Amino acid sequence: MDRRQLPIFEIERELIAQARAQRRLIVRAPTGSGKSTQIPQMLLDHGLLDEGLPRASRGRAVILQPRRLPTRLLAARVASERGVKLGSEVGYQIRFENVAGADTRLLYETEGVLLRQMLSNPRLDGVSAILFDEFHERHLYGDVTLARALQLQQTTRPDLRLIVMSATLPSGPLEDYLSPCAALEAEGRLFPVAIEYIDRPVDFDRTPAWEIATAEFERVCREGDPGDTLIFMPGAYEIARTVQALGNSAAARGRIILPLHGELPHADQDAAVTGYDRPKIIVSTNVAESSLTIEGVKLVLDSGLARIPRFDPARGINTLLVEKISRASADQRSGRAGRTAPGRGVRLWTEREHAGRALQEVPEIRRLDLSEVMLTLRAAGAGDLREFHWFEPPEPRALDRAETLLRDLGALDAATGAVTELGRRMVGFPVHPRYARMLIAAESFGCVRAVALIAALTQGRSLWMRKPDKSTREQREEVLGEEGASDFFGLMRAFRYADSHHYDVAACHRLGIHANTARQVRALAGFFLDLAEKTGLKIEDRAPETEAICKCILTGFSDQVARRVDTGTLRCLMVHGRKGVLARESAVQDSPLLVASEVREVEGRGGELSVILSLATAVRPEWLEELYPGDFHEQVDVEYDAAERRVTAWRRRLFRDLALESRRVDPPPADAAADILAEEVIKENISLPRWDETTDQWIARVNSLAAWCPELGLAPYSEKDRWLVIRVICRGAVAARDLKDRPVTAAFKDQMDPSRRALVEKHAPEKIELSNGRRARLVYTEGESPHMALRIQDLYDVSDSPKIAKGRVPVVVEILGPNHRPVQVTRDLAGFWRDHYPRVKKEMQRKYPKHEWR
DNA sequence: GAGCACTGC
Known part of the structure; x- marks a missing residue:
């Protein structure tokens, strides 16, 4: 096909005109438009790459790609279109592959490569234009390089041309971001895909997605x-x-059914992509959404779900939870049915629900750990990232978290926040700052070689095949052994095994090792070692001690130290109050103290979340003391043990906020013990057996009298006053049973000074003497008048209601019949005798003739 | 079924 028939040529003239007039350009064109191969050539052929340069100097266009394979393929295609050798006029650069030369004019490279180049060539000399392809995918490095390129254009490189190319990004925000800029659109070469939704919403927890599919x-x-x-x-x-x-479905009979996901060996992935003589069904993760293209697909069935990685800056851990994909992502998925012919897309959710879904995925800059990018940008001179001109700014909390980690690692100055000398050395290693820090620390621990391998082992996929069967596990154990102070040691042994077997797939497979990953690990480890050597790190000749490696790992992850909750359990407590579960397959099964190099929250059955600690390394408390002497302190914790029903005290030694050892202190400190028992009494977890009616009455008497006669200056018992008295009662006790015989009412009385106590006894007495010489008990209720209950016969000769509280408060009399049932309640006894008694007497006399009736 | 998407230097 003549490439000039590609849709992008419809806008060639306008594109060149706009590119001449503007330094910033947006090109929206879907897959198949030819933008990635043709626009760079247009710029070159129309002389735009040399415009404004001195005579005879030549500029190049850098075309950024998010992924390696397409980078190489695009460059190869363009080179062949131009009839040149790859690496001459057209070249590419990805990690470990630099197929380009000084005369390369069109350079395809991955986003991460450009970010590294910004460190060594901060003005990007020689680059006339940067084209950001697939920008709508919003990868971390895409956002970062665009923002930094804009910053350069506004400062030292006003001549730099920036062209942002995207398939689906909505217009508006990007125009605002790049303003002043021009925007162009071109058609694509995709076939229509008819979209269908299911009629009724389905709860995947009850009817699984595979059944619906x-x-x-x-x-x-x-x-x-x-x-x-x-x-x-x-x-x-x-x-x-x-x-x-x-x-198990008849409908699928005669079809090849193939799984497809990143963990599968290469051969299995290739099997899913190749064509067969029979129709096929590919069941895939997100790999097939943009990374892998399967030709000839006519039907897409979409569960609408994906596992989305996020970094939780509040807890400082990674999460990997199942989420509903956005509308843009769903379109991208269904678009996979229309590459070669019209297709059909069936979505396992309703149209109504679709309308409620997010337009786009959350870009990586808003959901990933930013510490590595922060250090690189700061070292490249980007300044404060809060002021940086972001397309979408990162979460402030994520920036804070990244900055804290970089300070803890010593990459940023604790006081000024400037990149330290150590930080500059760390930037030299293209790895997460934790591993960069470890590599530098490795020199003094004499284990640079081992740490270079460890750093390589953590990049990309794990060397271990997931969920090995029993025989594989046994083989592993037999060949590699299972001894392990660190999960890294198992990985290192697996790597050495793969290396010594020349990455033979079958030999590796027997032990459940990914041979290809091991091959990549070798390249990476060698690369890190070269860098270490170039940086001037001394690389040891002798094998390092296990302990040195473990300590070195600790320096990168001291904020992920964890302690077993108990022996025999995998549950752990971590510093910063976090919790997690040690991975079951971890080799570190006996050490009570460990450091986890990976902390990830995952979703289990029924949506249950668990934080899994993996890549663990056993840690000895002495190492922490040696490396972080300032981060220790001791404290005595006094607490109530509900099971023992007693107060216990523990002397604890803490690393930061994590208790490493606890020793029981017996007896517990008296004051604290009394406090805690008192609290448990207040919470009614412990009772005071001798807290009885008289206690409540005493409190009611004091509180009532304080209200009736404020001039006496009595204070009513507040919550706090009661607590204070209870505390006095608890003094010297450590267990609930110690409180059994402690007097309570007396304690309340003793707490009051004698003159006031006398006032209470006088004006709010427990008992009152009536005019007929009998003594009656008063019952006090706060906010009410006191009561007394007496039989009629006991009230003879008491002509009127008695009064207390300096005669201000009449006692309410509950008048009882001979059967002790109330006949009348009154605060006016005189009125009773006068108005009601004659009738009462008549009735009662009949019922109880033997009693005295006056 | 105790639990792991995808990239990139």
Whole structure:
């Protein structure tokens, strides 16, 4: 096909005109428009790359790609279109591959490569234009390089041309960001895809996604052959279940069913992408959304779910939870059915729910750990990232978290926040700052070689195949052994095994080792070691001590130190009050103290979340004392043990906020013990057996009298006063049973000074003497008059209600019949005798003739 | 089923 028929040529003239007039350009064009291969050539062929440069000097265009493979493929295609050798006029650069020369005019490279180049060539000399391809994917480095390029354009490089190319990004925000700029659009070469939704919402917790997917596939099949089918699921487990469900379905008979996800060996991934003589069903994760293209797909079935990685800056841990994908992502997925012919997209959610979904995915800059990018940008001279001109600014908390970590690692000055000498050396290593710090520390621990390997082992996928079967596990143990102070040691042994077996796939497979990953680890480890050597780190000749390596790991992750809650459990407490569970497969099973190099929250069955600590290394408390002597302190914690029903005290030694050892202090400190028992009494977890009616009455008497006669200056008991008295009662006690015989009412009385106590006894007495010589008990209730209850016969000769509180408060009399049942309640006894007694007497006399009736 | 998407230097 003549490349001039590509849709992008429809806008060539305008594009060149705008590129001449403007330094910033947006080009929106979908897949298949030819933008990635043709626009760079247009710039070159129209002389735009040399414009404004001195005679005979030549500028180059850098075309940024998010992924390595397409970078190489695009460069190869453009080179062949131009009939030049790859690496001459057209070249590419990705990690470990630099196929470009001084005369390269069109340089395809990954976003991360440019960011590193910004460190060594801060003005980007020689670069006339940067093209940001697939910018809508919003990868971290894409956002970062664009922001930094704009900053350069506004300062030292006003001549730099920036062209942002995207497929689907909505217009508006990007124009505002790049303003002043021009925006152009071109058509794509995709076929229409008919979208269908299910009618009724489905709860995937009750009816799993694989069942719905299978049912929908069967439904589509009833309408005719759907052709090659691509099904999107969030992860490997869901994929396995879907494959299983389809295998049991008659509709899928005669079709090849293939899983596809990143953990699969290369051969299996290739199997999913190749064509067969039979129709196929691919069940895939997000790899098939943009990284891998499967030709000939006619039907896409989309669960609408994906596992999305995030960094939680509040807790400083990574999460990987199943989330609903955005509308843009759903369109991208269904678009996979329209690459070669019109297709069909079936979505396992309702149209109504679709309307409520997010327009775009949250960009990486808003959900990933920023410490590495922060250090690189700061070292490249980008200044304060809070002031940086972001397309979308990162969360302030994420910046804070990154800055804190960099200060803790010593990369930023604790006081000024400037990049330290150590920080500058760390930037030299293209790894997370934790590993960069470890590499530098490794020199003094004499283990640079080992740490270079460790750093390499943590990049990309794990060397271990996931969920090995029993025989694989046994083979592993037999060949590699299982001894381990660190999970890294297991990985290192696996790597050495793979290396000594020349990365033989079968030999590695026997032990459940990814041979290809091991090969990449070797390249990386060698690369890190070269860098270490160039930086001037002394590389040891002898094998390092295990302990040195463990200590070195600790320097990178001292904020992820964890302690077992108890022996025999995997549950751990971490510094900063976090909790987690040690990975079951970890080799560090016996050490009570460990450091986790990976902390990740994942979602289990029924949406249950758990924080898994992996890549663990055993730690001895002495190492912490040696490396962080200032981060220790001791404290005595006094607490109530509900099971023992007693106060216990522990002397604890803490590393930061994590208790490393606890020793019981017996007896516990008396004051604190009394306080805690008193609190438990207030909370009614412990009772005071001798707290009785007289106690409550005493409190009611004092409080009532304080209200009736304020001039006496009595204070009513507040919550706090009671607490104080209870505390006195508890003094010297450590267990609930010590309180059994402690007097309570007396304690309340003793707490009051004698003159006041006498006032209470006088004006709010417990008992009152009546005019007929009898003594009656008074019952006090706060806010009410006191009561007394007496039989009529006991009230003879008491002509009127008695009064207390200096005669201000009449006692309410509950008059009882001979059967002790109330006859009348009155605060006016005189009125009773006069108005009611004659009638009462008549009635009662009949019922109780033997009693005295006056 | 105790639990792991995808990139990139």
